[in-house]
Amino acid sequence: MRDVAARAGVSPATVSNALNHPDKVSPATRERVHAAIAELGFVRNSAAHQLRRGTNRAVGMVVLDVANPFFTDVARGVEDGLAEQGRPLILGNSGQEPIRESAYLDLFEEQRVSGLLITPVGDVLGRLRRLRDRGTCVVLVDRRVGVKEFSSVTVDDRRGGRLATEHLLALGRRRLAFVGGPVRLNQVRHRLEAARAAVDAHGSGEVRYVETTTMDAAAGRTGAEQLLSLPAAERPDAIFAANDLVALGVLQALTRARVAVPDDIAIVGFDDIDFAASAAVPLSSVRQPAVDMGRAATTRLLEIIADPTGSSVTHTVLEPELVVRDSTAGA
Amino acid sequence: MRDVAARAGVSPATVSNALNHPDKVSPATRERVHAAIAELGFVRNSAAHQLRRGTNRAVGMVVLDVANPFFTDVARGVEDGLAEQGRPLILGNSGQEPIRESAYLDLFEEQRVSGLLITPVGDVLGRLRRLRDRGTCVVLVDRRVGVKEFSSVTVDDRRGGRLATEHLLALGRRRLAFVGGPVRLNQVRHRLEAARAAVDAHGSGEVRYVETTTMDAAAGRTGAEQLLSLPAAERPDAIFAANDLVALGVLQALTRARVAVPDDIAIVGFDDIDFAASAAVPLSSVRQPAVDMGRAATTRLLEIIADPTGSSVTHTVLEPELVVRDSTAGA
DNA sequence: GCAGGCGATTGAATCGTTTTAACGCAGTGG
DNA sequence: CCACTGCGTTAAAACGATTCAATCGCCTGC
Numbered sequence: 001m002r003d004v005a006a007r008a009g010v011s012p013a014t015v016s017n018a019l020n021h022p023d024k025v026s027p028a029t030r031e032r033v034h035a036a037i038a039e040l041g042f043v044r045n046s047a048a049h050q051l052r053r054g055t056n057r058a059v060g061m062v063v064l065d066v067a068n069p070f071f072t073d074v075a076r077g078v079e080d081g082l083a084e085q086g087r088p089l090i091l092g093n094s095g096q097e098p099i100r101e102s103a104y105l106d107l108f109e110e111q112r113v114s115g116l117l118i119t120p121v122g123d124v125l126g127r128l129r130r131l132r133d134r135g136t137c138v139v140l141v142d143r144r145v146g147v148k149e150f151s152s153v154t155v156d157d158r159r160g161g162r163l164a165t166e167h168l169l170a171l172g173r174r175r176l177a178f179v180g181g182p183v184r185l186n187q188v189r190h191r192l193e194a195a196r197a198a199v200d201a202h203g204s205g206e207v208r209y210v211e212t213t214t215m216d217a218a219a220g221r222t223g224a225e226q227l228l229s230l231p232a233a234e235r236p237d238a239i240f241a242a243n244d245l246v247a248l249g250v251l252q253a254l255t256r257a258r259v260a261v262p263d264d265i266a267i268v269g270f271d272d273i274d275f276a277a278s279a280a281v282p283l284s285s286v287r288q289p290a291v292d293m294g295r296a297a298t299t300r301l302l303e304i305i306a307d308p309t310g311s312s313v314t315h316t317v318l319e320p321e322l323v324v325r326d327s328t329a330g331a
Numbered sequence: 332m333r334d335v336a337a338r339a340g341v342s343p344a345t346v347s348n349a350l351n352h353p354d355k356v357s358p359a360t361r362e363r364v365h366a367a368i369a370e371l372g373f374v375r376n377s378a379a380h381q382l383r384r385g386t387n388r389a390v391g392m393v394v395l396d397v398a399n400p401f402f403t404d405v406a407r408g409v410e411d412g413l414a415e416q417g418r419p420l421i422l423g424n425s426g427q428e429p430i431r432e433s434a435y436l437d438l439f440e441e442q443r444v445s446g447l448l449i450t451p452v453g454d455v456l457g458r459l460r461r462l463r464d465r466g467t468c469v470v471l472v473d474r475r476v477g478v479k480e481f482s483s484v485t486v487d488d489r490r491g492g493r494l495a496t497e498h499l500l501a502l503g504r505r506r507l508a509f510v511g512g513p514v515r516l517n518q519v520r521h522r523l524e525a526a527r528a529a530v531d532a533h534g535s536g537e538v539r540y541v542e543t544t545t546m547d548a549a550a551g552r553t554g555a556e557q558l559l560s561l562p563a564a565e566r567p568d569a570i571f572a573a574n575d576l577v578a579l580g581v582l583q584a585l586t587r588a589r590v591a592v593p594d595d596i597a598i599v600g601f602d603d604i605d606f607a608a609s610a611a612v613p614l615s616s617v618r619q620p621a622v623d624m625g626r627a628a629t630t631r632l633l634e635i636i637a638d639p640t641g642s643s644v645t646h647t648v649l650e651p652e653l654v655v656r657d658s659t660a661g662a
Numbered sequence: 663g664c665a666g667g668c669g670a671t672t673g674a675a676t677c678g679t680t681t682t683a684a685c686g687c688a689g690t691g692g
Numbered sequence: 693c694c695a696c697t698g699c700g701t702t703a704a705a706a707c708g709a710t711t712c713a714a715t716c717g718c719c720t721g722c
Contacts, residue, residue, distance in 0.1 A: 001678065011702045016680055026700060041461060046441035047381035048678035051707050056378070066403045067605075075397065079424060083431075088438050091422045093410060100414075107419045110377040130372060217605060248609045274398075274548060275606040278579045282611065332709065342672045347710055357670060379708035382677050 001042065008036040019044065050112070055135075058088045059115040059301065060108035062101055066093040067216065068245055069273040070290050071119075074141065077294020078117060085302060087114075096214060098122025109134065115301045119143050121185075137304040141297045143186055144315070151304065153297040153316040157187050160286040160320035161194025164240050164268040165207075167284070167322055169198065171329070173238035173266055174205040179223035179250060180242020181211035188215075188242050191270065195240055208236060215242055220249020228257050237265055238328075244269035244276045247283055251327070255280060267327040282325035289318050332373065339367040350375065381443070386466070389419045390446040390632065391439035393432055395473075397424040398547065399576055400604040401621050402450075405472065408625020409448060416633060418445075427545060429453025440465070446632045450474050452516070468635040472628045474517055475646070482635065484628040484647040488518050491617040491651035492525025495571050495599040496538075498615070498653055500529065502660070504569035504597055505536040510554035510581060511573020512542035519546075519573050522601065526571055539567060546573055551580020559588050568596055569659075575600035575607045578614055582658070586611060598658040613656035620649050 005012045010029060017024045018033040025033070036042075050056050059082055063071040075091060082089050090113065092104035101121050108116055108131070115137045118124070125146045128138050132150075140152035168176060176199065178192050192209060199205040210226055212219035220241060227236055241247035247269030254261055261267055261281045269276055272287035296316050304311050336343045341360060348355045349364040356364070367373075381387050390413055394402040406422060413420050421444065423435035429452050436458050439447055446468045449455070456477045459469050463481075471483035499507060507530065509523050523540060530536040541557055543550035551572060558567055572578035578600030585592055592598055592612045600607055603618035627647050635642050 012679080013681080013702055013704095014700085017701085020680075024700080029700080043437075043440045043465075045382070045443065045678055047378050047387070047443065048707090049441075049680080050378035051376070051382050051709085052678080052680040054707070066397075066406065067400065069398065069400070072397045072403060076424070083434075088421075088435075089423075090419075092420075093407070103414075104419075106374075109374045110380075112376065112378065134374075217609070248606070252609055275579070275609075278548070278583055278606075278610055280609055280611050280613065343708090344672055344674095344710080345670085348671085351710075355670075360670080376708055379677090380710080382679085382708080383710045385677070 073290035074294040077291035081298030157190035158194040161191035165198035177236035217249035220246035224253035284328040404621035405625040408622040412629030488521035489525040492522035496529035508567035548580035551577035555581040555584035615659040
């Protein structure tokens with residue numbers, strides 16, 4: 001910056017002003033400064049910038065699983081929202097592993113990011129509090145922990161679970177199975193509880209729970225195989241999968257075992273990722289507005305950043321929607 | 332850090348040493364320092380760290396399309412590779428838009444990241460040169476530009492194109508269509524050229540090119556509809572899609588139009604993303620070792636970072652592999 | 663007992679920017 | 693003619709860490 005200043009025949013302070021407070025600099029000087037910047041190919045050092053400014057404009061985000069299109073959709077919504085303020089997004093992937101989640105929180109804490117969007121896996125309440133006390137605004141995405149303290153944007157998982165289950169019951173299915181996990185994750189628990197509640201309310205039927213450690217297609221396959229190994233009388237006639245990746249895995253295992261979908265076993269997924277519609281048997285699924293969720297979370301986060309003290313804790317709950325396709329209502 | 336120093340009864344310099352050069356500090360003092368850090372919940376300010384150090388340990392990456400599982404797989408490989416050195420990854424998504432790509436390059440340039448992995452969209456050669464001159468090491472992923480100057484890790488797109496095309500020809504298909512684009516992208520051009528070359532070598536057959544602006548399912552659908560609107564005699568009997576997302580879109584459009592796959596029209600995709608196998612008609616595809624590619628690019632990048640001057644430009648080319656499924660060889 | 667050497671610690675300078683308070687200068691009103 | 697205002701500019705002090713050279717003990721060998 002000193003070089004730029006020298007070349008433009010001004011002091012470094014003026015260069016800084018030309019960049020950050022253009023109104024404080026006369027048009028003529030501003031022009032000269034910009035010319036010098038262009039000639040020298042100057043790019044400001046953001047480390048120094050941040051150090052002095054005391055704040056990093058970037059926002060950090062930790063998603064559960066980048067391999068899941070649902071989360072990349074959420075991330076796209078976030079990216080769009082941030083782009084409007086020209087704030088960079090630093091995206092981290094925990095892959096459902098608390099250790100990696102923690103590593104990203106370390107990084108964001110060191111970076112003093114101004115905001116954090118997170119779908120927590122591990123026990124991070126303490127960390128989040130510390131971040132908040134350090135001045136990083138936090139919004140929870142698709143998950144609530146310490147609801148009292150942090151704003152959140154979620155989808156009504158119970159409602160989604162109810163929609164899916166009532167749909168299966170209405171089709172005459174009674175022996176339901178829920179595949180997915182771990183149950184420690186709120187989303188999973190809520191969807192499962194809602195399924196059980198819907199069955200209870202209906203008066204007949206049962207829900208068997210097959211817990212998995214992850215929520216990918218492999219988990220769906222092993223979950224389904226487990227169910228297929230049951231005696232015929234106990235075998236479910238419908239499977240509600242915790243998400244679409246699991247549902248696709250279930251579908252693969254059933255197809256391989258020559259079980260007819262939906263005739264023998266119906267399948268409902270969750271998320272309605274794009275690939276659900278083009279699956280071997282197009283998947284019925286509980287649609288979550290992923291991109292909207294990302295945008296909503298970002299909007300809320302930016303509000304809090306703009307006025308950290310004034311804003312109270314809010315919880316935005318978006319509504320899921322059942323999309324019926326062949327895997328439950330097939331020919 | 333001053334507070335930590337005071338609490339541990341040492342000078343700030345010693346705290347710094349305890350953190351960065353533990354061997355320079357006696358075990359007893361090191362212990363005291365760490366205790367003080369824990370008690371005070373000290374987290375170092377990475378802006379100051381970087382400013383003084385002059386280098387940012389982070390590595391930046393710009394991918395073409397996070398919505399494409401292929402790229403998230405590559406990113407996972409990169410993340411794993413970097414994790415071994417404890418380097419953070421800053422992931423940016425250009426979404427095939429040069430403007431957004433450019434914005435991320437600005438960010439990485441300001442941040443003085445030590446390395447950059449990029450699958451370029453726009454004309455960024457000049458930018459890359461400047462970054463390199465500033466000390467940021469660059470490795471191209473899945474693309475070569477200015478081959479003379481920058482190391483790259485790619486998959487042999489021509490070979491992939493040849494494999495797919497020869498497969499279709501061997502099945503007796505002659506009226507081929509290639510769907511995807513823009514042709515400005517090297518990958519697309521190489522795959523297309525290889526297809527044409529294979530047809531020429533075979534002596535009979537033709538390749539019609541349907542260019543699209545993006546490479547997602549929507550593009551595949553419109554591309555396929557365009558082909559279906561041709562007079563029956565010109566309609567292709569096989570479609571080679573530039574990637575699996577496009578292939579899935581093509582498949583959807585054909586299914587909707589009640590065209591039998593593969594009987595009337597066979598489909599081959601590219602990438603072999605996980606979802607290809609579980610599609611309505613399981614997709615034949617040219618498999619790219621995405622995760623390996625990410626890892627290889629990272630390994631190479633870290634080598635260059637370790638010894639920026641000593642290492643020469645290298646080009647790692649990974650081999651693709653044809654995976655045959657129902658969409659070409661169906662029952 | 664002393665010179666010399668060695669390891670642990672520290673004071674002070676430094677990284678590149680932003681910010682604050684002060685400065686010079688021209689115009690204005692009393 | 694002076695005091696004052698307002699504008700554009702600048703010198704210098706931060707920001708929070710790292711690093712280099714210097715210092716301080718302490719031990720060893722003669």
